[in-house]
Amino acid sequence: MNFHTRKWVKPEDLNPNGTLFGGTLLRWIDEEAVIYAIVQLGNPKVVTKFISEINFVSSATLGEIIELGIQATYFGKTSITLTCEVRNKITRKSILTIDKLVFVNLDENGNPVPHGKTEITYAFAGDRP
Ligand SMILES: CC(=O)SCCNC(=O)CCNC(=O)[C@H](O)C(C)(C)COP(=O)(O)OP(=O)(O)OC[C@H]1O[C@@H](n2cnc3c(N)ncnc32)[C@H](O)[C@@H]1OP(=O)(O)O
Numbered sequence: 001m002n003f004h005t006r007k008w009v010k011p012e013d014l015n016p017n018g019t020l021f022g023g024t025l026l027r028w029i030d031e032e033a034v035i036y037a038i039v040q041l042g043n044p045k046v047v048t049k050f051i052s053e054i055n056f057v058s059s060a061t062l063g064e065i066i067e068l069g070i071q072a073t074y075f076g077k078t079s080i081t082l083t084c085e086v087r088n089k090i091t092r093k094s095i096l097t098i099d100k101l102v103f104v105n106l107d108e109n110g111n112p113v114p115h116g117k118t119e120i121t122y123a124f125a126g127d128r129p
Contacts (some may be wrong), residue, residue: 078112
């Protein structure tokens with residue numbers, strides 16, 4: 001799993017207990033995951049369909065740097081399934097895991113359309129391996 005996106009936990013990201021607000025983390029993950037799906041499927045019209053159980057393993061606090069890891073685990077006909085882990089960048093301690101996030105490839109009318117992909121590709125990743 002590649003951990004490309006880093007976030008620095010700032011005051012506006014906290015809940016009233018002083019730890020990273022779960023809703024903020026989920027917003028970051030949904031955006032990161034849909035970008036991953038868009039790049040893999042080569043189509044900007046992709047939507048979130050399903051997110052499985054979310055396990056908040058440990059909390060993050062002010063000033064910590066966290067990193068978001070996403071990986072494709074299954075290519076369906078119109079869908080792609082991803083898995084996600086968020087961890088502390090320095091200590092590598094796990095903060096959250098999501099087993100399955102399913103995204104659906106849409107046509108210009110918003111209907112599911114086959115994407116024709118079967119494996120992870122790096123078409124839009126420049127020279128990154
Ligand atoms: C990034 C964002 O913020 S997007 C915003 C939030 N998301 C949305 O607004 C999406 C709203 N939902 C929708 O518009 C519709 O449900 C659609 C168009 C995505 C899908 O419509 P459906 O009638 O469910 O389509 P359909 O039954 O053909 O399923 C499409 C794919 O999703 C998969 N799927 C459908 N329901 C589920 C589910 N509950 N869990 C996992 N996969 C599912 C199907 O297996 C299929 O995949 P496949 O073709 O690879 O086998």
